[in-house]
Amino acid sequence: MTTQESNQREGKLRDLLILVPYVKQHQLNLWLSIALMIISSVISIALPMFIRRAVDVHIMGYDLPGLLLLTSIAFGLILVTTSANIFRGRLMAKLGQNSIRALRDDLFAYMQRLPVKFFDKIPVGKLITRLTSDVDALRDLVGNAIVSMVIDTLRLTGFLALMFWLDWRLTLITLTLAPILVFALTFLTARIRKAEDQVREQASLVNANLQESISGIRVIQGFQAEDYFHEQFKIEDYNLLRAGMRAVATYAYFWPTIDLSWLLSTAAIFYFGGQWVMDGTATPGDLVAFIAYTGQFFGPLRGLSQAYRIIQRALAGAVRIKRIMATETEEKANLNPMPRITGKVEFENITFGYDPEEIVLHDISFAAEPGQTIALVGHTGAGKTSIINLLCRFYNPIQGRILVDGLDIHEHELESYRRQIGLVLQEPFLFSGTLRDNIRFGAPEATDEQIWDALETVGLAEAFTKSRITLDTILTERGANFSTGQRQLISFARALISDPRILILDEATAHVDTLTEQKVQQALAKLLAGRTSFVIAHRLSTIRNADLIIVIGDGHILERGTHEQLLAQKGEYWQLCSSQNMAQIC
Numbered sequence: 001m002t003t004q005e006s007n008q009r010e011g012k013l014r015d016l017l018i019l020v021p022y023v024k025q026h027q028l029n030l031w032l033s034i035a036l037m038i039i040s041s042v043i044s045i046a047l048p049m050f051i052r053r054a055v056d057v058h059i060m061g062y063d064l065p066g067l068l069l070l071t072s073i074a075f076g077l078i079l080v081t082t083s084a085n086i087f088r089g090r091l092m093a094k095l096g097q098n099s100i101r102a103l104r105d106d107l108f109a110y111m112q113r114l115p116v117k118f119f120d121k122i123p124v125g126k127l128i129t130r131l132t133s134d135v136d137a138l139r140d141l142v143g144n145a146i147v148s149m150v151i152d153t154l155r156l157t158g159f160l161a162l163m164f165w166l167d168w169r170l171t172l173i174t175l176t177l178a179p180i181l182v183f184a185l186t187f188l189t190a191r192i193r194k195a196e197d198q199v200r201e202q203a204s205l206v207n208a209n210l211q212e213s214i215s216g217i218r219v220i221q222g223f224q225a226e227d228y229f230h231e232q233f234k235i236e237d238y239n240l241l242r243a244g245m246r247a248v249a250t251y252a253y254f255w256p257t258i259d260l261s262w263l264l265s266t267a268a269i270f271y272f273g274g275q276w277v278m279d280g281t282a283t284p285g286d287l288v289a290f291i292a293y294t295g296q297f298f299g300p301l302r303g304l305s306q307a308y309r310i311i312q313r314a315l316a317g318a319v320r321i322k323r324i325m326a327t328e329t330e331e332k333a334n335l336n337p338m339p340r341i342t343g344k345v346e347f348e349n350i351t352f353g354y355d356p357e358e359i360v361l362h363d364i365s366f367a368a369e370p371g372q373t374i375a376l377v378g379h380t381g382a383g384k385t386s387i388i389n390l391l392c393r394f395y396n397p398i399q400g401r402i403l404v405d406g407l408d409i410h411e412h413e414l415e416s417y418r419r420q421i422g423l424v425l426q427e428p429f430l431f432s433g434t435l436r437d438n439i440r441f442g443a444p445e446a447t448d449e450q451i452w453d454a455l456e457t458v459g460l461a462e463a464f465t466k467s468r469i470t471l472d473t474i475l476t477e478r479g480a481n482f483s484t485g486q487r488q489l490i491s492f493a494r495a496l497i498s499d500p501r502i503l504i505l506d507e508a509t510a511h512v513d514t515l516t517e518q519k520v521q522q523a524l525a526k527l528l529a530g531r532t533s534f535v536i537a538h539r540l541s542t543i544r545n546a547d548l549i550i551v552i553g554d555g556h557i558l559e560r561g562t563h564e565q566l567l568a569q570k571g572e573y574w575q576l577c578s579s580q581n582m583a584q585i586c
């Protein structure tokens with residue numbers, strides 16, 4: 001990933017076009033800022049001319065009132081520039097923040113719709129970095145670099161023009177020092193950019209590491225693996241430090257080099273300019289104004305080189321963001337919506353692998369009639385979850401078709417299909433928010449009454465009322481303030497509310513007490529009633545009651561039939577049943 005990323009990192013200016021629609025919404029701010037910048041630039045270009053006049057006319061002419069008038073005008077102009085700069089700063093910040101917020105929002109919405117496959121390959125921490133620091137790089141571009149580029153170019157041209165007009169000889173002397181600057185601006189900037197890229201790359205690794213160890217904190221503490229994770233973190237964090245030091249060390253040369261070239265030119269100007277003043281080919285005012293110009297000349301140069309860095313960063317960010325946005329979403333264009341289904345499911349010769357080189361499911365075919373309960377059993381790693389993943393369209397099969405009510409699910413719109421599927425996983429996804437939001441997120445229009453009905457059905461209502469849990473009770477992250485059994489039942493209630501036509505239950509051995517176990521059983525019976533259901537269970541008697549049991553082994557269907565039929569066969573299922581962990585159900 002890393003090498004691939006760095007190979008593709010070079011962005012083209014055209015990649016920045018992704019920003020156009022976002023900036024366009026606030027273009028008034030942009031134009032106003034440019035106008036304000038032009039005002040303050042013209043003033044800063046003009047000011048040294050005031051100095052020249054002050055020296056040559058008023059000071060040399062002992063004209064105190066004239067000097068006072070000129071200074072007052074200059075003072076007024078300085079006030080104007082300062083206010084213009086403050087106002088412009090605010091406008092640009094607003095422009096940057098607002099347009100980037102919109103981009104971040106789109107990126108989030110887009111990311112939510114990316115195929116699950118995408119998330120298999122990239123650590124969460126890295127994605128978070130995309131959404132934050134890469135987007136920030138673009139914000140700096142919009143809020144700072146664009147305007148600075150336009151204006152600094154203008155100022156630079158203005159300064160050069162006036163410097164030539166004042167004294168072309170001195171200008172040429174100043175420019176002979178340009179090679180030092182060119183060196184500083186190109187060589188050093190390239191190195192700084194490389195170092196900063198490494199910093200960002202490394203920061204995203206540190207983030208990924210942080211994310212993993214925070215979300216796994218219970219297990220880490222449980223196994224006392226704190227030291228191991230601390231060591232891992234230290235390594236990544238040290239690499240970040242080193243990358244950061246490299247960037248800073250290179251950067252340390254940057255300003256001094258620029259300052260050096262400024263100081264050298266000032267010295268040269270004093271020496272040669274001083275001689276020309278002495279021999280009368282230049283006035284003292286020329287010399288003073290010229291030195292003021294040289295001082296200011298470096299301002300826009302700095303601005304431009306900073307803008308260059310920001311653009312480079314933004315380019316790298318834009319490329320990565322574009323790559324996310326270019327990842328194909330699952331959806332082909334213009335597919336018909338999936339009509340309301342009755343729930344007949346057919347797998348036709350499905351072959352699948354997460355990696356096309358490594359086949360996980362071989363030629364799987366089966367059919368489920370509407371309302372039937374299908375149990376998938378098999379050893380761990382057999383391919384049960386993979387079948388479910390395909391049915392949910394989280395992945396695409398390599399070969400074969402999946403038909404629902406006789407319609408190919410890949411030829412119909414994803415959203416209208418998924419809406420009819422209910423998913424209950426072994427680790428229920430509960431998020432920080434109210435109980436209400438957690439239950440109705442599959443059916444946002446559900447009323448409180450419906451939610452309580454569902455809670456009643458899954459057998460939670462009574463316990464919740466007793467312990468004063470309301471729909472407004474806030475769940476902590478992942479629902480940690482509820483028991484495992486309660487969490488499972490809450491996710492049942494959620495599935496009930498969304499009233500899916502196809503229900504999928506993927507759960508491994510959960511350790512719930514007998515009372516909860518009974519409740520789960522009862523709730524499950526209600527949940528399964530009237531829907532086509534796929535159940536992966538290791539413990540529930542649901543398997544026994546299933547209309548069809550499919551035994552999977554190594555990605556093949558080994559046996560199929562009802563509990564009695566399969567036991568009678570004395571084959572794989574019988575063996576599975578005889579093994580200890582299935583003993584309860586046989």
Ligand code: UTP
Pocket residue numbers: 120354355360378379380381382383384385386387
């Ligand atoms: P499954 O995840 O389908 O197995 O993986 P399973 O039957 O549900 O197993 P349990 O009972 O939950 O443990 C089937 C194969 O697919 C591979 C696994 O290595 C396994 O061999 N696999 C799974 C992947 O290559 N990538 C994945 O993201 C998931």
Ligand code: MG
Pocket residue numbers: 384385386506
């Ligand atoms: Mg599984």
